[in-house]
Amino acid sequence: MTAPDLAAPVGGWRVWRLGADDDGPVLESPLAAATWPARAALTAVCHRGCGDAPAWGCGCGLYALDHPHRLATDMLWRTGILGCTALWGRVVEHEEGWRGEHSYPLVLFLLSPDEVLRRVAGGSLAVASARRAVIGAARARRMTGLGETLVGALQRRYGVPVHVLPASSPAAFAEREVGALAGRVRDESVLGLPARRLGDRVATARLDRVVDRLLEGLRPDLPPLPA
Amino acid sequence: MYLGEPVRVLHVEPVVSPVPDGDFPDVAAALPDPRPRPTPGRDAAPLPERRRRQTRGRRPRSTPVAGA
Numbered sequence: 001m002t003a004p005d006l007a008a009p010v011g012g013w014r015v016w017r018l019g020a021d022d023d024g025p026v027l028e029s030p031l032a033a034a035t036w037p038a039r040a041a042l043t044a045v046c047h048r049g050c051g052d053a054p055a056w057g058c059g060c061g062l063y064a065l066d067h068p069h070r071l072a073t074d075m076l077w078r079t080g081i082l083g084c085t086a087l088w089g090r091v092v093e094h095e096e097g098w099r100g101e102h103s104y105p106l107v108l109f110l111l112s113p114d115e116v117l118r119r120v121a122g123g124s125l126a127v128a129s130a131r132r133a134v135i136g137a138a139r140a141r142r143m144t145g146l147g148e149t150l151v152g153a154l155q156r157r158y159g160v161p162v163h164v165l166p167a168s169s170p171a172a173f174a175e176r177e178v179g180a181l182a183g184r185v186r187d188e189s190v191l192g193l194p195a196r197r198l199g200d201r202v203a204t205a206r207l208d209r210v211v212d213r214l215l216e217g218l219r220p221d222l223p224p225l226p227a
Numbered sequence: 228m229y230l231g232e233p234v235r236v237l238h239v240e241p242v243v244s245p246v247p248d249g250d251f252p253d254v255a256a257a258l259p260d261p262r263p264r265p266t267p268g269r270d271a272a273p274l275p276e277r278r279r280r281q282t283r284g285r286r287p288r289s290t291p292v293a294g295a
Contacts, residue, residue: 006238086245088241089238091237093234094230095230095231096230097228159247193241
């Protein structure tokens with residue numbers, strides 16, 4: 001029996017694609033056939049036969065980056081869902097991110113949810129069913145904005161905060177001030193996790209505050225942030 | 228997604244699971260309903276009668292009377 005290296009999960013940035021099942025929208029990997037189940041951890045499996053995913057010399061595992069500006073802008077536009085994820089279990093640390101054994105989202109950002117739904121309408125069968133599920137939920141709750149419904153549906157299913165990113169934000173993550181704010185969101189989403197899970201409203205408000213600061217920093221129409 | 232070269236392997240065991248168990252963010256943890264307690268009013272339920280002390284066949288000890 002060995003002592004763990006860390007008693008808190010590793011937090012990193014990644015993107016998801018919108019999918020759907022019978023109960024509503026789900027988060028899917030844009031690169032592999034993997035779906036994050038709601039309120040349950042996703043566990044990595046290696047299709048090459050590695051015994052313990054993620055293995056050192058293999059590319060298997062659940063990916064996360066240390067900073068959102070390392071994500072390709074076109075990938076963020078194509079997928080439309082950015083967020084911080086927790087990684088735990090066996091974790092391989094890389095120079096610019098991590099590969100983990102278990103993963104669950106901590107906070108999600110939708111890049112224009114109406115656009116995400118509109119874009120997926122002509123796509124695969126799974127995304128078309130996601131659109132149907134969201135529309136059904138909107139009718140049941142008598143809501144008109146599909147984007148708002150998608151935000152609420154993801155928030156209820158996964159039990160994590162969901163926010164909407166400003167439309168012109170993907171390239172702005174490369175700016176130094178915005179990068180620092182994104183780092184604070186990642187740190188707070190991990191460090192405040194135990195307190196939030198115990199119902200500490202101060203911890204929840206603290207995460208909301210750093211998220212608001214990030215969203216303010218991504219708005220080009222607002223004056224620049226103080227140094 | 229390129230992550231760079233691998234640096235080290237970590238064994239991470241979070242004290243608190245990152246997966247919500249249905250208690251975040253809206254629903255607090257469920258607690259059992261409090262048990263009803265008898266109130267000292269006229270409508271209160273009668274308290275159970277106390278058992279009398281059993282003396283297994285022995286005669287109760289007589290109380291000594293001073294000065295007899």
